[in-house]
Amino acid sequence: MTILRKTLGEKYVMKKLLAFLTAAAMLSAVLADSAAAAASIKRVSKPQIQVLLDGKKMSFADAKPFSDSSKRVLVPIRFVSEALGAKVDWNSAKSTVNISMNKKEVTLVLGQSSAKVNGVTMKFDTQAVSSHSRIFVPLRFVSEALGQTVNWDSQGSWVWIGKQEVPKIEDVSELKDLGEYKKYFSGDYGRSLISYGKDSKFKSIRIISAAQLPVKILDHTIYDIWTVSDGDNIGLQIRYKGPDLDMFFISSKFEPKQRSGYIKKISEGFKIATYELKHPGDGLFHGDNNWRTLSLKSIDYFCFRSYIGEDSVHLLFNPFK
Structure with missing residues (x-):
């Protein structure tokens, strides 16, 4: 019995490991394609003065x-x-x-x-x-x-x-109670977004609109956000300064979806981060079999995390709804 359990256990572990490695290989290929495609994508609309x-x-x-x-x-x-x-x-x-x-x-x-x-x-x-x-x-x-x-x-x-001083998010947003927004933070990602430290949770939230950009959120300064396309798929780009910037898609209809941007340095400290809208990682690692049907309009907010020194959750209202 012990040997059988051990053998079955080893087979189970190997099966899970093989599935993980297969998924990781697929995801690596996707990311490689994403990096190559980032150079060929185009902005959907011309920037407004x-x-x-x-x-x-x-x-x-x-x-x-x-x-x-x-x-x-x-x-x-x-x-x-x-x-x-x-x-x-x-x-x-x-x-x-x-x-x-x-x-x-x-x-x-x-x-x-x-x-x-x-x-x-x-x-x-x-x-x-x-x-x-x-x-x-x-x-x-x-x-x-x-x-x-x-x-x-x-x-x-x-x-x-005049001055080129970018306002802090604290200067342009109202501190709101997180309670009424908890429906947006379901699942593991959701719980991690409203938590800091081991057992501590945020009690407040700040929400800004694209019209309020640029804004400084701790060690990131976010200047602008726009949509891009490679002809078949829609994505997002953000112009910002600071460390690499992860973004989360927030909606009351699904659990938060994390996106790591493909980062391109431009000039004067600026960076352009490119994010895919539809990503197979949602299906491979989070069991979302409908990841191909994700639409930009289904997203209510974009969430940014700096992880250090935050006093609240920071959201940007989706300007493309």
């Missing part, structure tokens, strides 16, 4: 910034008055815009590639225009003329005005 003032993304309700034929960013004149705090006067009879702030005065004429700054004529390579019943002015020229620092982020199509 974003304007950030002192590290916070600005919203444009009725008229969006755009890039003209000279690749200069133009913004609605209302932004200059409301965001920068300048006084703006529009003279429809003369088609002129007068902008004043902090003892600086800028006068532009629609359709002309020159302006007066404190009475001195200055030329630039674009012009103020009228579009869709809105007056648009060149952002860099006007901002710098008013004493602001302007930087162009070509990777994200972002214009940074």
Whole structure:
């Protein structure tokens, strides 16, 4: 009996080990293919021009910034008055815009590639225009003329005005009780996401939207998120700074799904992490026989873990639902 049990036990262990090694080999092949495919995938939609003032993304309700034929960013004149705090006067009879702030005065004429700054004529390579019943002015020229620092982020199509300090998640989100969100954290992964240490569990949660990016979450700074495709499959990419970044798909319909990104370093400390939406690991290791049917819209949140120094669970609302 002892020998039989030992033999059966050894066979069982060998069977499980063989299954694990087979699954690991399959997964390694998938990951290798993923790394090769990451170079060929394309962004689903073109990046939209974003304007950030002192590290916070600005919203444009009725008229969006755009890039003209000279690749200069133009913004609605209302932004200059409301965001920068300048006084703006529009003279429809003369088609002129007068902008004043902090003892600086800028006068532009629609359709002309020159302006007066404190009475001195200055030329630039674009012009103020009228579009869709809105007056648009060149952002860099006007901002710098008013004493602001302007930087162009070509990777994200972002214009940074003023300080480039990214806010912490604590500064842009409300601390909520975790209790009403526990339905999102079922299974082993779910329990691990709301736990830290041996027997301790988080009691609170912070949720942000993509409109609040960029944001600093402990040792990670997350700048942007977008969808990509290789022609057949949909994936996600995140532009960020910091250590390698694991992401979890969170939904009330299924247990959290972990994704390790394929990381590509770009420039100035930035990284691009690519994540597969559908992954065979969900079936191989977690028994999810429906992993091929996972859709982006079925995900409610994306979860990021830094594991060190956290005071709460951090979620990003899925902007692609």
